[in-house]
Amino acid sequence: MNSEGAFNTRRLVITAVLIAVSIVLSIPLNLGPLRALGFISFGAISITILVVPTIIGAILEGWVVGLIVGGAFGLFSMFLATQQPAGSPDALFADPFISVLPRLFIGPVAWLVYQGMRSASENVRLIGASVAGTLTNTLLVIGAISLRLGVPFFATLASVSINVILELIVGAVIVVAVVNAVRGTASGKGKSSV
Amino acid sequence: MALELSRNIVIGQYIPGDTLVHRLDPRTKILCTCFLLAGMTFTRSLAVSLVYLAVVAALVLLARIPLDFVLRPFIRGLPYIAFFLVLSIFWQSWVQPDGVVIFEWGWIRITGDAVLLALLSLSRLMSLLMLISLPTLTTKITQLTYGVELLLKPFARLGVPAHEIALIATIALRFVPILVEELERIMRAQASRGGEIGALSWRRPVEIAAAITPLVVPLFVNAFRRAEDMAVAMEARCYMGGGGRTRFLQLHARPVDYAATLLMFALVIGIWFYTEPVLQQIVSAIQAVI
Numbered sequence: 001m002n003s004e005g006a007f008n009t010r011r012l013v014i015t016a017v018l019i020a021v022s023i024v025l026s027i028p029l030n031l032g033p034l035r036a037l038g039f040i041s042f043g044a045i046s047i048t049i050l051v052v053p054t055i056i057g058a059i060l061e062g063w064v065v066g067l068i069v070g071g072a073f074g075l076f077s078m079f080l081a082t083q084q085p086a087g088s089p090d091a092l093f094a095d096p097f098i099s100v101l102p103r104l105f106i107g108p109v110a111w112l113v114y115q116g117m118r119s120a121s122e123n124v125r126l127i128g129a130s131v132a133g134t135l136t137n138t139l140l141v142i143g144a145i146s147l148r149l150g151v152p153f154f155a156t157l158a159s160v161s162i163n164v165i166l167e168l169i170v171g172a173v174i175v176v177a178v179v180n181a182v183r184g185t186a187s188g189k190g191k192s193s194v
Numbered sequence: 195m196a197l198e199l200s201r202n203i204v205i206g207q208y209i210p211g212d213t214l215v216h217r218l219d220p221r222t223k224i225l226c227t228c229f230l231l232a233g234m235t236f237t238r239s240l241a242v243s244l245v246y247l248a249v250v251a252a253l254v255l256l257a258r259i260p261l262d263f264v265l266r267p268f269i270r271g272l273p274y275i276a277f278f279l280v281l282s283i284f285w286q287s288w289v290q291p292d293g294v295v296i297f298e299w300g301w302i303r304i305t306g307d308a309v310l311l312a313l314l315s316l317s318r319l320m321s322l323l324m325l326i327s328l329p330t331l332t333t334k335i336t337q338l339t340y341g342v343e344l345l346l347k348p349f350a351r352l353g354v355p356a357h358e359i360a361l362i363a364t365i366a367l368r369f370v371p372i373l374v375e376e377l378e379r380i381m382r383a384q385a386s387r388g389g390e391i392g393a394l395s396w397r398r399p400v401e402i403a404a405a406i407t408p409l410v411v412p413l414f415v416n417a418f419r420r421a422e423d424m425a426v427a428m429e430a431r432c433y434m435g436g437g438g439r440t441r442f443l444q445l446h447a448r449p450v451d452y453a454a455t456l457l458m459f460a461l462v463i464g465i466w467f468y469t470e471p472v473l474q475q476i477v478s479a480i481q482a483v484i
Contacts, residue, residue, distance in 0.1 A: 009428050013428070014418065014425075016362045017366070017421040017424075020369035020372075021414060021417050024370060024413070027374065037410065038410075049406070052410070053414075072366065079330055082267060082326045091267045092275070092278070094322045095318070095319065096231065148315065151282045151285055155285075178411050178414040182415055
């Protein structure tokens, strides 16, 4: 396969498909607690796994893909904020400083952590990258909100601390499962199918 | 269990129309949006922010889109936004206790500056909501993508993959309905094996996590498999990147497009010039040298 430049055909299509996955994950479902596949609300607490495609892109295809998928995820959440009247603080995400800018860093940070943990076992590296990516998203988005609206950073962070812990766990489980499954099918070892 | 997801997909919310805003070139709309975005993002003055709010509201009305339609997310999210703003007023009054004190009772204190800051955030949020929805309401998404590609093209020499970004956006949007169909199939497949997703309760978070994994993992795996297939198909048809490709859709900028772009640019720069003393100092310094 041709591999000139940062974008060979394969990498280009994978980036596009990961963006499509993050869009699909944010489509409203209205299945009780599943507001969307990537957006689960437990009563007052809601968690999101929308960062997962970005992290997976960064792990499998490098930080450029992570950057682009993260940027697209941010842009889509910005547009969604203008049309998703779900009765949530979503409207805040119409501000690109809150919705787009922080999301650009998810992929590169996850990639750096994944590359930096070379000596660890594969699954530990995946968990590390997933935790780093999810935390990047949370801390930077909360930071942007507290900067833009002038609210205390740590109080806002504390109000979402339970969500963050749930997000870290669910995110890590999915990242490990998906990366192993994708590598398994790519190498043709176990052709898992639905 | 509602399994017809396809009915729920709303990407872009184009409202057909034949107004001046609708007829503008997508590139004009993107540029004007960026100018206004920069202007309303970097201002620290409530008056300027209100001017931008009025400008954006005028543009929405010019496009014949009802104001309450574009402000609906704001109205529904009002309790949350109000909570943040009240928190911001108390916090800012506490952090910066100087200035005019409007209200003081015990250790609770509200300063005029804090209220002004909250009003600035409120006005900025409203104008951002209207501004961001305007291009997607008045332009088809394919045209917006092409507009972005053409605007990025001059930067291709600096290494910005303009054509690739546009192609990624096109493929991503084309893949969404395919993946939604895929997701419907996965949900039916898991439901037929007894996996319940319709009857979940938030009281059992572990069950929800356990129910999502068998949906999300096959979705990713299938997406990757389709991507590999598509890459092979593209290479088999000798896809070589953007060089020399022609387009079915062509964009033509008219004089009104240049006028609108210049007008918005002048407006933002003008407001910036009059409100930021730094710029005036620079200009007077240059004049002094000359």
